[in-house]
Amino acid sequence: MPGRFNVKKRLGDRANILPKIPKETEVNSVEEILPEASIPAHEPEHDQKHEKEHNSKQKPHSPAWERVLLARHIERPRTLDFIQALCDEFVELHGDRRYGDDAALVGGLARFEGRTVMVLGHQKGRNTKENILRNFGMPRAEGYRKALRLMEHAAKFKLPLLTFIDTPGAYPGKESEERGMSLAIAENLLELCRLPVPVIALVTGEGGSGGALAIGVADRMLMLENSIYSVASPEASATILWRDASQAPAAAEAMKITAPDLHKFGIIDAVIPEPPGGGHTDRPSLMITVREFLLRHLAELEQDYIGRGVEGIRAMLDARYEKYRKIGHWAELSNSKDN
Amino acid sequence: MKELFKRTAKPGEAEANATEQAKTEHNGPLPKFTWNQGSGAADAGSPPAKVSESKKPAKLAKIPDNLWTRCPACKELIYTKELENNKKVCQKCNHHFRLKARERINLLVDEGSFEEINSNLISADPLDFVSLTEPPYPQKMAEVRQKTGLNEAVITGFGQLQGLPLGLVVCDFSFQGGSMGGVFGEKLVRLVEEAIRRRCPVLTVSASGGARMHEGLFSLMQMAKTTAAINRLGEAGLPHISLLTDPCTGGVFASYASVADIIMAEPGAFIGFAGPRIIEQITKQKLPTGFNTAEFLLEHGMVDRVIPRKELASTLEILLRLYGVASAQIANQKEASYAR
Numbered sequence: 001m002p003g004r005f006n007v008k009k010r011l012g013d014r015a016n017i018l019p020k021i022p023k024e025t026e027v028n029s030v031e032e033i034l035p036e037a038s039i040p041a042h043e044p045e046h047d048q049k050h051e052k053e054h055n056s057k058q059k060p061h062s063p064a065w066e067r068v069l070l071a072r073h074i075e076r077p078r079t080l081d082f083i084q085a086l087c088d089e090f091v092e093l094h095g096d097r098r099y100g101d102d103a104a105l106v107g108g109l110a111r112f113e114g115r116t117v118m119v120l121g122h123q124k125g126r127n128t129k130e131n132i133l134r135n136f137g138m139p140r141a142e143g144y145r146k147a148l149r150l151m152e153h154a155a156k157f158k159l160p161l162l163t164f165i166d167t168p169g170a171y172p173g174k175e176s177e178e179r180g181m182s183l184a185i186a187e188n189l190l191e192l193c194r195l196p197v198p199v200i201a202l203v204t205g206e207g208g209s210g211g212a213l214a215i216g217v218a219d220r221m222l223m224l225e226n227s228i229y230s231v232a233s234p235e236a237s238a239t240i241l242w243r244d245a246s247q248a249p250a251a252a253e254a255m256k257i258t259a260p261d262l263h264k265f266g267i268i269d270a271v272i273p274e275p276p277g278g279g280h281t282d283r284p285s286l287m288i289t290v291r292e293f294l295l296r297h298l299a300e301l302e303q304d305y306i307g308r309g310v311e312g313i314r315a316m317l318d319a320r321y322e323k324y325r326k327i328g329h330w331a332e333l334s335n336s337k338d339n
Numbered sequence: 340m341k342e343l344f345k346r347t348a349k350p351g352e353a354e355a356n357a358t359e360q361a362k363t364e365h366n367g368p369l370p371k372f373t374w375n376q377g378s379g380a381a382d383a384g385s386p387p388a389k390v391s392e393s394k395k396p397a398k399l400a401k402i403p404d405n406l407w408t409r410c411p412a413c414k415e416l417i418y419t420k421e422l423e424n425n426k427k428v429c430q431k432c433n434h435h436f437r438l439k440a441r442e443r444i445n446l447l448v449d450e451g452s453f454e455e456i457n458s459n460l461i462s463a464d465p466l467d468f469v470s471l472t473e474p475p476y477p478q479k480m481a482e483v484r485q486k487t488g489l490n491e492a493v494i495t496g497f498g499q500l501q502g503l504p505l506g507l508v509v510c511d512f513s514f515q516g517g518s519m520g521g522v523f524g525e526k527l528v529r530l531v532e533e534a535i536r537r538r539c540p541v542l543t544v545s546a547s548g549g550a551r552m553h554e555g556l557f558s559l560m561q562m563a564k565t566t567a568a569i570n571r572l573g574e575a576g577l578p579h580i581s582l583l584t585d586p587c588t589g590g591v592f593a594s595y596a597s598v599a600d601i602i603m604a605e606p607g608a609f610i611g612f613a614g615p616r617i618i619e620q621i622t623k624q625k626l627p628t629g630f631n632t633a634e635f636l637l638e639h640g641m642v643d644r645v646i647p648r649k650e651l652a653s654t655l656e657i658l659l660r661l662y663g664v665a666s667a668q669i670a671n672q673k674e675a676s677y678a679r
């Protein structure tokens with residue numbers, strides 16, 4: 001498939017630029033990461049080839065890397081598959097009413113378990129043609145502005161927001177810069193911090209950096225068992241940390257990007273189990289489990305906060321603030337120079 | 340414009356070099372004003388010094404490093420004292436040299452008014468990070484602290500600008516690329532929460548490559564955490580002014596630094612979501628010169644102003660006064676209506 005040709009070409013280019021990366025970018029995240037993250041989802045066949053090429057360097061058995069491959073599996077359900085399976089009705093809404101319509105980020109009104117909800121998600125393709133249309137699930141600024149419009153829409157009509165996260169990252173192209181990608185992402189973060197409706201985010205595949213977080217600040221943060229969520233893709237992390245993209249499996253381990261790890265850290269609220277072999281092997285049973293989890297968390301939020309009027313909304317937003325407020329670790333120097 | 344700065348200096352010392360001013364302004368540890376000095380300086384080996392040393396022709400080798408600085412933009416040699424007196428802006432080509440956090444603070448706030456908070460926070464190792472090539476993360480950070488004389492990539496505190504109170508969050512790019520991890524996020528949030536208690540506007544000065552890799556998703560989540568704090572500042576009716584400086588990319592530019600009531604950028608600063616090399620890789624297009632600079636952002640409507648360093652303090656002062664009048668009026672009105 002031509003899609004794989006693309007992947008190889010980009011990997012080759014990346015290899016060429018490795019020695020030129022200046023020291024000061026060593027810690028950089030998105031500057032280096034997103035671009036790397038934006039390498040199209042590895043199709044399984046390609047990964048095998050790629051692994052052969054770098055076989056000598058790669059650890060043979062990496063549980064985290066196996067999850068990376070499952071998270072990127074070409075057969076893995078996409079956002080529209082989830083919406084179709086979980087919702088009774090769905091009307092997709094297009095465009096940001098500013099510039100264009102981004103097919104890499106979809107959304108619209110839907111009915112979930114009897115209630116109207118707003119759904120949003122990154123949309124990857126399943127073949128080359130779809131992936132070109134969907135830009136491999138990498139939204140541009142207009143995609144995030146469409147998301148913002150639909151968030152505001154949800155707030156206006158008091159609709160819970162369900163988001164499905166599956167992106168290598170926001171698209172780091174020329175047009176992204178011209179149209180203010182960073183501002184678009186930041187404005188979505190801000191909107192989600194104050195959105196007066198319950199928000200549940202579910203990482204279904206790849207949670208790639210700021211492009212994932214831009215629809216992922218939520219009251220409840222869920223991950224499928226074989227999804228990943230990372231500050232940078234494993235390839236980008238390996239490039240930044242060790243200047244060697246072929247060390248991606250080692251980076252996948254070191255960066256602690258799997259659902260069980262992140263659950264242990266308290267960053268995510270629940271891990272949704274998948275059928276043996278991955279969600280794609282038994283889609284109906286996966287969807288039953290996902291529906292149960294989403295319903296339970298949504299019902300809890302509704303019970304705790306909704307129906308208590310302004311006071312309930314305030315309590316929900318306070319809880320959301322505290323949820324993120326406490327993320328992070330630090331130590332204190334006792335012999336402080338000042339203070 | 341110049342009078343503004345003179346007012347902050349002691350009589351007769353208006354043109355004194357910045358290092359001397361710094362010594363008189365601060366008790367305790369001296370701010371690091373020494374990046375162009377040779378070995379022995381607290382931060383010897385920082386990237387700018389290396390660059391200027393390596394580019395210096397052999398025939399100039401005898402000139403002491405701290406006397407002359409080569410402008411990376413126009414390649415002219417500048418008398419270092421002159422450069423520092425000019426707020427580290429090249430007088431020949433207007434190139435704005437990068438400032439360390441303490442230099443920035445000292446240039447901006449009234450002498451002796453800066454009160455740093457939470458300076459004792461240092462990074463933990465939440466991932467128990469295993470590197471293939473580097474020493475363990477805590478050890479690496481200890482080395483960076485030693486080298487830079489800083490405890491983290493951001494300094495937070497309160498100061499006064501012509502007597503007007505201001506909360507400050509200032510990145511230092513020399514500390515691990517100004518990267519945002521757990522300590523960065525926590526310090527910013529604590530500053531903002533304290534600013535809300537004090538009813539004080541906040542200025543953030545950003546210079547960062549993005550998220551701190553070694554703290555993984557904890558670092559990414561700082562984007563949400565810091566933005567949430569800025570949201571609360573706004574709900575309290577207090578302005579957030581964001582100054583983007585060279586370079587500013589990634590997770591910092593895509594979070595708190597971009598949710599500001601006023602966004603300004605220093606001339607020539609590289610500011611972008613991604614770096615130019617990466618965009619060229621992705622698009623296979625050669626980018627035009629000036630792409631992702633402060634001026635580029637202004638042209639595309641993404642920032643309010645490109646602000647020369649020498650105009651920053653006076654512009655901020657005007658803005659604070661404009662907000663101060665407005666917010667005082669609103670506050671009075673609110674109090675009056677709530678009293679009923």
Ligand SMILES: [Zn+2]
Binds near residue numbers: 410411413
């Ligand atoms: Zn110059």
